[in-house]
Amino acid sequence: MFKFLFDFTSERVTRAAYYAIRLVKHRKEISDIHSGLVVDGLPSEPSLEDQELAAQIIREIQKTERVPLKKLDESKAEQYIQGLTNIVLEVARRSSGYDRESGEQLLNSLREVN
Amino acid sequence: MSKGYNGKILRVDLSEGKVWTEEPEELIYRTHLGGAGLAVQYLLKELPQDVDPLSPYAAAKSLLTGGHGEAEASGWWEPEPKRAGYDAIIVKGRASLPIHLWSDDREAEIRESSKAWNMIADLLSRDTLYMADKYKENLDTRVKQWKLISRENSLGQMSPNTHIGEYQGGYGTTDHRKYYLWLYNALQKLFRFASRSDDGLSRPGSESQSEDKQIRPLILLYSANAWLAYIIQQIYYNEEHYVWATDHLAPKSPWYDYTMPASSCPRRIYRILAQAVSSGDLHCTKIQEIKVGILKGAAHKRGIGVINEEQEQEIASIVDAAQVSDFRPLVYLIPFTPEVAKIARKVSVRDRAHPLSVEYVIESLPRRYFHIIELD
Numbered sequence: 001m002f003k004f005l006f007d008f009t010s011e012r013v014t015r016a017a018y019y020a021i022r023l024v025k026h027r028k029e030i031s032d033i034h035s036g037l038v039v040d041g042l043p044s045e046p047s048l049e050d051q052e053l054a055a056q057i058i059r060e061i062q063k064t065e066r067v068p069l070k071k072l073d074e075s076k077a078e079q080y081i082q083g084l085t086n087i088v089l090e091v092a093r094r095s096s097g098y099d100r101e102s103g104e105q106l107l108n109s110l111r112e113v114n
Numbered sequence: 115m116s117k118g119y120n121g122k123i124l125r126v127d128l129s130e131g132k133v134w135t136e137e138p139e140e141l142i143y144r145t146h147l148g149g150a151g152l153a154v155q156y157l158l159k160e161l162p163q164d165v166d167p168l169s170p171y172a173a174a175k176s177l178l179t180g181g182h183g184e185a186e187a188s189g190w191w192e193p194e195p196k197r198a199g200y201d202a203i204i205v206k207g208r209a210s211l212p213i214h215l216w217s218d219d220r221e222a223e224i225r226e227s228s229k230a231w232n233m234i235a236d237l238l239s240r241d242t243l244y245m246a247d248k249y250k251e252n253l254d255t256r257v258k259q260w261k262l263i264s265r266e267n268s269l270g271q272m273s274p275n276t277h278i279g280e281y282q283g284g285y286g287t288t289d290h291r292k293y294y295l296w297l298y299n300a301l302q303k304l305f306r307f308a309s310r311s312d313d314g315l316s317r318p319g320s321e322s323q324s325e326d327k328q329i330r331p332l333i334l335l336y337s338a339n340a341w342l343a344y345i346i347q348q349i350y351y352n353e354e355h356y357v358w359a360t361d362h363l364a365p366k367s368p369w370y371d372y373t374m375p376a377s378s379c380p381r382r383i384y385r386i387l388a389q390a391v392s393s394g395d396l397h398c399t400k401i402q403e404i405k406v407g408i409l410k411g412a413a414h415k416r417g418i419g420v421i422n423e424e425q426e427q428e429i430a431s432i433v434d435a436a437q438v439s440d441f442r443p444l445v446y447l448i449p450f451t452p453e454v455a456k457i458a459r460k461v462s463v464r465d466r467a468h469p470l471s472v473e474y475v476i477e478s479l480p481r482r483y484f485h486i487i488e489l490d
Contacts, residue, residue, distance in 0.1 A: 011413040018410040021403050039461055039475055044356065044414045078399045085402035088409055089434050096427040103431030107440065110345050110432065 001064070002057060005087055010095035016053035017084045019046040023058055024077050027069045057084070119143055123152075124200040124222055126215060129207030133215075133222050135200070143201075152202050198222070335359035335448040335458070335474055338380035340387055340404050340441040344486075346429055347411070350421055354478040356411055359448055359458075361472040380445060384489060387443035396438040404441060405433050448476075448484040 005013050019038075038045045046054065058069055061080055065072060072080075092098075121143075122135045146155040195203055198217045205215075216225045337359040347355045364381030383400060390398035412429040415421045421429075448454055454476070461473040 011417070014406065014409045014413050018406045021406055025399070025403065039459065042459065042475060042477060043418070044411070044477055078397075081399045081402045082397055085406050088406050089430070092409060092430045093434065096423075096430060098427045098431040098434070100431060100435050102428075103433075103435030106428055106432050107435050107437075110342075110349065111440075113345065113349065 001083055002060060002087055004056065005053075006091060006094075008053065008091075010092045012050060012053060013091045014088050015046050015050040016057065017088045019050060019054040020057040021081050021084055023054065023069065024061070024072070024080055027072060027077070120196065120199050120201050122200055124195070124203045124217065126203065126205045126222075126224065127207045128205060128224070131224055133224055135222075149202060156204060335361060335446075335450055335454070336363040336380045337446040337448065338383040338387070339444055339446065340401070341444055342433070342436055342440040343404055343408050343411075344444055346408055346432065348481060350412075350425055350429060351415055351478075352420070353481040355446075355476075355481065355484075357446060357448065357474075357476045357479045357484075359446070359474045359476065363445065381489075384443040384445060387441055388489075391438055391442050394438050398438075398441075401438070401441045405436070408433050443488070445487050445489060446484045447487060448479070451483070454479070454483055 005017070008016075038051065061072065062069055065076060121137050121140075123138060125134050125136055126132070142152075142155060146152050195217060198221075200217070200222075203215070203217075216223050335357075337357045339357075344355070347353075360380060362379075364379060386398065386400045389395075390401055395401075409430060412421065412426045416423060416426045450458075457479065458474040458476045461475055
């Protein structure tokens with residue numbers, strides 16, 4: 001699922017997946033899924049390119065489930081959100097080569113700050 | 115000075131954080147009878163003609179008409195300033211943080227009251243009513259007297275269409291929550307006309323105005339986040355935080371129930387995270403969303419030069435290694451000060467979770483501008 005995402009940079013995948021997750025999460029609240037959920041004027045919001053990649057993700061979900069996104073049931077939505085998160089982390093890991101062990105050490109130091 | 119007067123007026127400047135007393139000439143007392151008379155005297159003497167009723171300079175200006183506004187209060191706390199030695203208290207300016215005015219036997223000072231404010235915010239999120247006990251435990255005697263006076267016995271009436279509200283009270287209950295909720299809603303809607311009626315003579319007046327001036331942070335934004343997202347922003351982004359906030363912690367009010375979808379409700383988000391942490395559910399979708407949100411934030415911060423590539427990798431490794439307990443929930447309480455208003459972007463109707471909800475995005479909110487609480 002979503003294999004096409006591995007062809008893009010980690011940053012693009014992260015931004016597009018984040019936006020796709022937002023669309024999945026708010027699927028029942030927004031009147032028109034294609035009108036989007038982008039807050040105008042914020043630099044951190046997804047670019048048009050990111051939105052298009054997110055739309056590709058949504059199209060794949062709809063094609064697989066054979067329902068409009070709005071009718072996706074909760075358990076399926078949760079599965080897709082989990083799957084997208086895993087892909088984002090996997091792409092980031094491949095891209096930067098970070099190791100989880102150092103993450104645990106850094107995390108421990110952050111816990112001590114608190 | 116005799117005949118019921120102390121000959122002293124307490125002056126408070128919230129903007130400057132100063133408290134002082136002044137002694138008006140006896141003639142002023144003789145020619146300006148009662149509290150209303152004194153208020154008119156100061157209104158004419160100290161305020162420009164067209165001052166905004168909600169500005170830091172206005173007193174006794176009607177929100178509805180822009181002319182002379184007046185409210186009468188009664189009950190237990192109202193004689194207390196008189197017994198403390200003051201015929202009147204004049205408050206001007208606007209505090210940048212939650213404060214309360216402490217006074218006892220001709221002494222007065224401005225005191226920080228984040229703790230009290232946290233309790234009010236906490237209270238607004240509660241299903242049960244226990245504010246009185248909280249205040250008993252935490253506030254000093256004088257404030258206790260102010261707040262423990264229980265008068266409310268019915269929910270206030272408000273009309274969103276006419277911008278008129280009145281809170282009807284009476285003896286015998288300890289339900290402060292309803293009053294604060296009502297007043298809070300009135301303030302949020304910027305009602306031009308609102309009052310509380312309690313045990314004594316009272317008439318609709320400018321209570322919303324005075325409350326707004328004295329405890330301005332009642333106009334507050336709320337946001338829920340996970341500890342991990344908070345600490346990363348605190349450490350890596352120079353204590354500047356990305357915040358998506360709303361004007362309600364939870365849709366407890368009948369006027370807001372339908373305007374706050376669960377997905378944008380800070381209280382609901384808090385509960386989801388708390389449940390995930392207590393059950394050890396690392397696959398909770400909210401946690402997944404936060405993980406990706408942290409990574410997306412890191413990519414953005416690297417793009418604008420706040421962090422470097424190595425730091426972005428560190429953040430990714432931290433997110434990957436995070437345990438479910440690292441996503442324990444926090445609530446941000448953001449007093450809607452002028453400084454916050456400048457950097458908050460109101461989300462357009464098109465982009466809100468509900469067209470009638472109130473939502474703000476703040477991309478870089480300095481840590482000093484908000485408080486953090488953890489709910490039970």
